[in-house]
Amino acid sequence: MQKKYLTIYEKLAKEIEAKVWAAGYKLPSENELSTTYDTSRETIRKALNLLSQNGYIQKIRGKGSIVIDVDKFSFPVSGIVSFKELSQNLGLDSKTIVDSLGFIERDDSVHNALGTKPADAVWGVTRVREISGEKIILDKDYFIEEHVPLLSEETCADSIYNYIENKLELPIAFAQKEIVVEEPTAEDRRLLDLSGFSNIVxxxxxxxxxxxxxxxxxxxxxxxxxxxxxxxxxxxxxx
Amino acid sequence: MQKKYLTIYEKLAKEIEAKVWAAGYKLPSENELSTTYDTSRETIRKALNLLSQNGYIQKIRGKGSIVIDVDKFSFPVSGIVSFKELSQNLGLDSKTIVDSLGFIERDDSVHNALGTKPADAVWGVTRVREISGEKIILDKDYFIEEHVPLLSEETCADSIYNYIENKLELPIAFAQKEIVVEEPTAEDRRLLDLSGFSNIVxxxxxxxxxxxxxxxxxxxxxxxxxxxxxxxxxxxxxx
DNA sequence: CAGTATAACTTGTATAGGCAAGTTGTGCAA
DNA sequence: TTGCACAACTTGCCTATACAAGTTATACTG
Known part of the structure; x- marks a missing residue:
């Protein structure tokens, strides 16, 4: 049994993307929706609040829910999405090259970021993402061995997140992220196509x-x- | 009469920031909270869901709500926050310099972004943000005259958002934003302290x-x- | 005709109750 | 002691109801 409010949310979201409900116009009222979906108004409201949070509609008290013009040309770095999922969604011609894989040695900045001690075993994976022939992205991932005991080159070339969530069944919940602009390191220059660029995000x-x-x-x-x-x-x- | 779930949310959020509830430990259960705040469980759940969305707690079914270690050193470009509010919150020594103010003339890219016609009146404001003596940020704002009929230099030096929300009482609802890295324009170089930098965010x-x-x-x-x-x-x- | 009261809608908040599903500890049975 | 069933907790989902508050169209009143 699927969750009702989620299925209604997904149905309405798809309908908005498919322009079943035109941008600038109103959705049916909560009462109407609750009868058409044969459910309570609170359940409808849960679905509508999800649509509102994700930029599909704008609710106005007393008036209704207006459909927002969704330009889903979006490149959603927001949220936690893996590179595999991303390139699949966008239909990009992409390739992943595993540069190095193994336990790290005396890397204080990583131990500091993970809150581990130098004696703790920590996986380090360095991967290059190639998009239409150009090496664009360098991903450096670090996992605590206690949670992820084994990492093979195949899983790294495929999708680590898929392995972690479906094989290890670890429940990934949330992430804190920051975006800054820095100068490229020697490693960046060695592994990526950076000729002419003096910054890296x-x-x-x-x-x-x-x-x-x-x-x-x-x-x-x-x-x-x-x-x-x-x-x-x-x-x-x-x- | 304040909204109950909001006041409970704000109270719990402040208590978590003040370490009344230690990170890693659990909040009281929903039933306990509903009796201490003399309210229904659904109202408590609304407050807790807000805490969860904003990164204060992690809810686990069957167990409880664990307090997340909030590092509020955050520079919240996320959400829509004006520069005035931002520098006030962070207690920065900042200054705003209005470089130009007036109606724009034949700027196709702006008319394209706003969906206006070249004949429509559009305010253009260019402001430089100075932080501890350095000119760091260049803000170029464009408002449709139909919504914002008057803009003075004083309001621009203070807070335009304050003027728009409190004086004009326009209900600002949401924003779609994108972050990219580009090469500085001649204007960027003229108005900001950019010596040595070859990119701009x-x-x-x-x-x-x-x-x-x-x-x-x-x-x-x-x-x-x-x-x-x-x-x-x-x-x-x-x- | 102009203005206003009002009815009929809309969404927002709060409550009470029920059941499902996951976790944890207790105590009984082998 | 070990293992298992179960009770007692937790959060998640759904329903039904009530009232508050904002909007809109209608009809009435001056």
Missing amino acids: VIRSHVYLEDTTLFQYTESRHRPDKFRFVDFARRVKNP | VIRSHVYLEDTTLFQYTESRHRPDKFRFVDFARRVKNP
Whole structure:
């Protein structure tokens, strides 16, 4: 039995993307929706609030829910999405090259980021993402061995997240990330096609499991001309 | 009469920031909270879901709500926050210099971004943000005259958002933004302290009112060494 | 005709109750 | 002691109801 409010949300979201409900016009009222979907108004409201949070509709008290013009040309770095999922969604001609894989040795910055001691075993994976022939992105992932005991080259070339969530069944919950611009390191220059570029965009992420334990630290290093981050934000008023 | 779930949310959020509830430990259960706050469980759940969305807690079915270690050193470019609010919150020594103010003339890219015709009147404001003596940020804002009939130099030096929300009482609802890295323009070089920098971080925003009409287009151009974007993201699983 | 009261809609908040599903500890049975 | 069933907790989902608050169209009143 699927969750009702989620199925309704997904159905309405797809309908909005397919222009069943035209942008600028109103959705049916909550009462109408609750009868058509044969459910309670609260369940409808849960679905509509999800649509509102994700930029599909704008709710106005007393009036209704207006459909927002969704330009889903979005490159959603927002949210936690793996590179495999991303390139699949966008239909990109992409390739992943595993540069190195193994336990790290005396890397204080990584141990500091993960809160581990130098004696703890930590996987280090360096991967190059090639998009239409150009080496654009350098991903450096670090996993605590306690949570991820085994990592093979095949899983790294495929999707680590798929392995972690479906094979290991670890519940990935949330991430804190920051985006900054830095100067390329020697490694960046060696592994990426950076001729002529003097900056690199670095996305640092701390990824946590459901029990709030930190289990991964990641640096995703992007060539600046190919980097794009799209966000939808609601205004919050402070009183 | 304040909204109950909001006051409970704010109270718990402040308590978590003040370490009343230690990170890694559990909040009281929903039933306990509903008795202490003399309210229903659903109201408590609304407050807790807000805490969860904003990265304060992690809810686990069957167990409880674990407090997340919030590092609020965050520079929240996420969400729609004005520069005035931002520098106030962070206690920065900042200054705003209005470089130019008036109606724009034949700027096709702006008219294209705003969906206006060349004949339509559009305000253009260019402001330089100085932080501890250095000119770091160049903000170029464009407003449709239909919504914002008057703009004075004083309001621009203070806070345009304050003017728009409190004086004009326009309901700012949401924004679509993108972050990219580009080469500085001649104007960037003229107005900012950019010596030695060959890139600039550009945040482009389309800002909408509650009735989903577009009313503002903004380019916020940051010197790359001072730019930082922090985000909290929850993992969404696709089936 | 102009203005206003009002009815009929809309969404927002709050409550009470029920059942499902996951976790944890207790105590009984082998 | 070990293992298992179960009770007692937790959060997740759904329903039904009530009232508040904002919008809109209608009809009435001056």
